[in-house]
Amino acid sequence: MGNRYDGKNAMNVGGTLIAGPASGPLKGDIVVPGDKSMSHRSVMLASLADGVTEVHGFLPGEDNISTAQMFIDMGVNIEWLNDKKTSLRIHGVGLHGLKAPIGVLDAGNAGTCVRLMTGVLAGQDFASTISGDASLCKRPMQRVVAPVRRMGAKVEGGDGGNLLPLTIRGGKLKAIHHVSEVASAQVKSCVLLAGLYADGVTTLNEPKPTRDHTERMLPLFGQPVDVADDGTISLSPCDQLTAPKDAVHIPADPSSACFFAVAASLVEGSDITLKSIGINARRDGWRRVMHGMGANVTLLNESMVGKEPVADVRVRSGGLHALLVDPNDVPDAIDEFPVIFAAASLADGEFVLRDAEELRVKESDRIAVMADALRAAGADIAEKPDGAVIQGLASLAGGTDVDAHGDHRIAMAMVVAAQRAKSEIRIHNAAAIATSFPNFVSLAQRIGMNVRWENA
Template sequence: MFNKLCIIGVGLIGGSIARAARENKLCTQVSAFGREQDLANLQQALALQVIDSYSLEMEEAVTDADCVIIATPVGAMPDILQQLAPYWSEHVLYMDAGSTKGSVVEALGIIFTTLPDNFVPAHPIAGEEKSGVDAALVDLFQQKRVILTPCAQTDKKFLQLAKQFWQGLGSSVSEMQVAQHDTVLAATSHLPHIMAFALVDLLGRKDEQEEIFKYAAGGFKDLTRIASSDPTMWQDICMANKQHIIPLIEQLCSELETVKHMLQDNQAQALHDTFTYARNARQRFLDQHNNMNQSITFTIQPGGHLQGQVRVPGDKSISHRSIMLGSLAEGVTHVSGFLEGDDALATLRAFQSMGVKIEGPENGKVTINGVGLDGLLAPKEPIYLGNSGTSMRLICGLLAGQKFDATLTGDKSLSGRPMRRVTDPLAKMGAVIESTENGTAPLTIRGQSNLQGIHYDMPIASAQVKSCLLLAGLYARGETSVTEPTPTRDHTERMLSGFSHPVKQDGNKVTISRQGKLVATDIDVPSDISSAAFFLVGASIAENSDLTLQHVGINPTRTGVINILQLMGANIELFNQRIVGGEPVADIRVRSAALKGIAIPEEFVALAIDEFPVLFVAAACADGTTTLTGAKELRVKESDRIQVMADGLQILGVDAQPTDDGMVINGGSIGGGTVVSHGDHRIAMAFSMAGLRTTAPIVIQDCENVNTSFPGFVSLTSGLGLNISSEEG
């Protein structure tokens, strides 16, 4: 990638960058810069063949370099940038490797009139207890995450170059905003180091320190390991990021004060609950950490097509509800076509934790031994729902009427998504639900049986909110009714009727009461139209495509994607239409077509809310301009789907302009490049389909969550003609 790489600060990080860059053939030569007091370290780096040359003069060190990386402690960064400024070249990529980013950007702003567009702030999440160049490792960055925090001025050309460099070192690259980075790292890195230093300082000053250290077990060693880190480096980090660290210290002190009162007041159960939650939270961290270290990257080569016949996985919405209502029914419910994705499995495990015996899934078959409306048992620990917003919002409604307390938790993405849209109307019914100050998970639902039916006019159309309130209505006195501004998916109403519970429908108003019971039934889950949508778009935009999708659910509250594509000129034919288990299904044939840009009618937005990531790809391939409005909900899905899709399309050369509640896309050709899905399964699959029309390969990072809705996506699409490969890293 580079002829000459210059490292400023050849310690553990700088030396490891040099070793890895040389090993992976990313540069021809490595130079280094250091101060007079660094001379011995520089000589050691040269002797170890970590670098090819060094200089104590900045000009000499950076001359002819086409990449310069500052790997000094963050406290030294302003002085280094000041020395570097006279020799700054607009053709060179500059990066740092510091643990804080705000202080670096601030220093750049002071030294330069405007922030340089060729500086990319970078933070490799990697390190060792030892420091110095002799501790440098060639594989330090292998399977480690590197966070880039580009500014508004950062040139995408240099940002892409930075990504390619760190990926070449074996790292998984993510992007964050500067302030977000410093806030997150204060909690996950800086505060733990302060705690370790403080604990060792506390115990080391005690009179009996020799006895303490003599009998300290492995737990003390593990807890305080990071106190072996370089004090100067951590002094600089803490001072640079103190605005984010100090509030965390205050929160930690409050938490410790709470534990102290538990001990003083002999609150053994409260202490046990705290420790149990912490243990489960740490296990989730380990699970997520392992997933991160085995991140999945898709690569799509251009020139593919889609041909043949296929049945895509079962409908996720119906799979969720089959578990929920089957668990509350009287008798045994048999489900076939169940989606064995992570989200639906999270719902299944949740009801198992509340005492429901569920067998399977095996080849899409699940047997649920219902316990009746009043048969759920208190879970022994918080219910972890992973990434599934549907699980959390719907189960919240069911738990509101139980007689026991329960806590719902999720992964980082789910924990950042809004829950007030369900907790506020549930509170009007009498539910007692505790959440964070921002109204996000974890949610603790207090057991009580005083729910009162209400009428709720939904301000924004949402099937999840409607379903949550209807499920709570199974336990409320009187009638519970919901009126929606525009129709949304009605799987809950259909399935309640299928389980023999009375539901009244009057236009956009649906009403339920606790009068009645759920009777077990058999459910054949149709293929998910949200999963089929990727193929509807893919076969439309790829030449020589002719694909038939079998047994697809065509519930009229879900067919917005078909309506929109047909308005764009897609060649879509529905045949063999029938009713299965109360749900309309059909086989769908789709063939290549010349799409045109349209203004998407707002009445179709709620009917296609989950399909817009791939519809944006269709718009990018269409002739003319496509405009979407009225879709603000897309900003609070698994990711901000408006911004993430706009960013990705722009990387691929598409004129995609995000708006507050939608996007304006000027269609045309799509180029290649590397995009990040931000852990959003629909983003990853949408860009996979874009590969059918690109002029160069697409690399899609962070694709592991595709399994939440579409297990086997890569093998299935490859068999149909998409030139896709998957790599774990």
């Protein structure tokens, strides 16, 4: 099945959620945590800048904390400004100020962290080793290793550099033109970050546009990025990043918002508002897909936070119908498809997703794991090499145990599906939601979702 890897049984992390069915409509306003992708990037760029940067709206999930800890391990002073760790002050050391870490840099479960850091470490004049947990050590890294090797970095790792741990010896890099085989913002960002250290203009093209937070954030730190009409992205290094005069504010995470949006769409009589959600077009694929399925989703109070567009998102329940997903929306909704699968399993008609083989190399094989979990709960879903075909039903049977395999998005997606089940669903190995959304359960309970930790 193409890029499929043995990630289905990747992680036993513990934690059991018991969810559904919802006892009534979901109501209320929700403030979800800050954007995970932008939180990673804000720490990286602020650490590599000259000067002091304040960041507000930081997501204090385990993945982002791993990124911050890496820079602390390389000599960056990071001050947490509140107990919740949503605001921090980063004393940047400059592009060439990082120090060789004493031990292995641990990315935990964070794929974004390790792939972007490959670009950063490729530009350093010291050797470093980066690794992660059991799940991350099974995910493919050749996609970022290959371009930094072409730029002049020496990288060693398992399976010829495709698997963690990776040992990276950087140094003076040369610019390249990289044509990415996969539509991946992680690959693009890795190349751009390595390009900060390269001699010449680094350019790249990708098969489809992907999330552009790196391109939007680099100019805040004084580094222009050019995007041509044909999609070619160019970076001519300034050899210096500078802390912005104003604090960096991070919008609320659309991937986190999507779980509640789908739940409200499915539970009759629901009406919720998600506050100040990022609506960047490259992250807004979930809303386009849900709109195509007939969801009642309205944008209110549109504005800008830094270089990122945001809006309040009001979601009211309504009958969903299935659709054939536009392939152009796949990269822009790649993280949200687990919960969209849940929506499709309860929509009217046949839902078809293609060109989404990238789902197989996430924290788990998300096509296989979601198909298994939804099928156990009573859904009609057929797994395909690059997606799925789902026949919608009026409700799910529930009354079963499923395994999230240590994948945060699988666990939360099954909580949403359970709201329209006839009886409870027990979701095992769900503790991984701490990597991206530590307060998911408390927020879900606040609007009326039926979910609890087994031992709470």
